[in-house]
Amino acid sequence: MRVIIQRVSSSQVRVGDRQIGKIGRGLNLLVGIAETDTEAEVDWMVRKCLNLRLFPPKDNASGRWEHSVEDIQGEILVISQFTLYGDCRKGRRPSFDASAPPAAAEVLYDQFVEKLRQSGLTIQTGEFGAMMQVSIENDGPVTLILER
Template structure:
């Protein structure tokens, strides 16, 4: 699995000009599922994201997690994260999971985070989406299992 995470003061995702997910302070997650990914990968990534200390404490040090600040997550499936651009001029998506597997792991991943009592909003799987965010910092990390 590959995730691009951004610390945000707010973020939303819309489909056909209708907002389907919206959060305040928290983490915007763009999530890509690879063909070889498993539930173990989703478990590890979920724990990493919710415990990663990327929010500032009273001394302006990155010392707090999204759990610590009572933040939210907006999780959007994005298979293009698995695009291989090393050869040619057109990305290859051969390493991306098939839609059925990707959906199952995406939903599993979001369920894990909900079970940890972190408020979660999502995009719509396989839909054309517009994502809006205010990146706080800016702070952006790329995580891979």
């Protein structure tokens, strides 16, 4: 499982002309599911995303990131993105052989979202398998790659 985690001031996702998800301060998560992923990877990733200290204190005196998205009661936008497993090492067209098949990926993606919702935070999502336009106002910028 791979997640691109971005600290954001705001983020939104559109499918066609419909806005289907929008958040304020928090995290934008781009989520890729590998064919070998199980619920164990989902559980680990949920804990990591909720508990990583990515936010400075309000006074920002230390410059250190001391708070998690849970600590600040931030919001999370979760976007499925199978292209995170695109392999570009050979040829000119990416191979997506390491990505989970759509049906299996959707089950794990839904588990990931549901477990995030159990935190009580506002969780918004894109539409699994749809062509989406994602607007991200990256704060910092802070962007990290998580892999399990």
